[in-house]
Amino acid sequence: MAGCRPTDALVLFTEGGCLSAANVKNDNGHGTEVRIKTPGDFRLSETLGYLWRSPTEILYRVNDGEIVRYIPLSRRKIWVKVSAGDSDALVVRLPADVRRVDIEEVKRFLREWFDLSRDLAPFYRLAESDEVLAPLLAQFYGLRLVRVPDLFEALCWAVMGQQINLEFAYTLKRQFVQAYGQGSMFEGQTHWMFPDPSRIARLQIPDLRRLQLTQRKSEYIIGIAQAMDSGQLSKAQLLTLEDGEARQQLRQIRGVGDWTANYVAMRCLGHMSAFPAGDVGLQNAVRQVRGMARKPTPAELLELGRQWGDWKAYATFYLWRSLRGTSP
DNA sequence: GTCCAGGATGGGC
């Protein structure tokens, strides 16, 4: 920290050192502004295209190239606005009274959310010469695997999405979040955060059945909440395990099969070799890209996945993205 | 009305 001169109450650092005063604005009208350096091959526009896939999404809003959401930090919850900077940077706007520790936590959250710490060059080299991935690379270059940093959210979202169409899954999530999450008013609109496991752990099955969740899904979600609330299940603990062991442990949870374990591994734990080979969306995407008459079987997908090595999760994410076209 | 959707479980064999 030597060499960083405190300007006022606020002192900001990035992994590259301290930020120049030009990168910090702390006017009361628009809050605090910080920048996050992004890799040269990152394009926020592609991420926005992914984030904007459902009008029913409840955990963030996308307007006019800007993402707005509340983020739960360890000390407090705060709103953030994320937009594209001039060059290789994200512009992040925060409340005026935000403190340095909060800013560092926000930056960690956003780097994880958009998977900014990963070197994608090997994936792009692989994709260039891959008959399935090459056309997707041309279409979605700059897209990163959008993560779900909150383990409870990732597990619930996966369970909710089991065997139903995606739009209905968004409806289930919205109803769940609005019933048991925390809402905050900001600029005339309510922003929602995902419920805490501690709250869901105390619910009864009928509480969730009222939200159109099935009996089974209600049982699964409350069970997951109780496991997390008791400390028996945690992201920190899963991250200490080898990839395969973590997925094995996830599968011990009632309601978590092979698909869900792999889904959570790739979206939450950041396992790049995770591969939900039984996924219907993945099957449809491969069928479409290869012009097949029928959907590939999970066995055929596993065979295909072999050539993607440790980049199966990225291949999957790009294939999912291809199901929804290029426009928001 | 039928079929499918970003599956998992518990039963039977």
Added chain:
DNA sequence: GCCCATCATGGA
């Protein structure tokens, strides 16, 4: 181990 009925709702 594999196969199958069941769950349970919405959209095409």
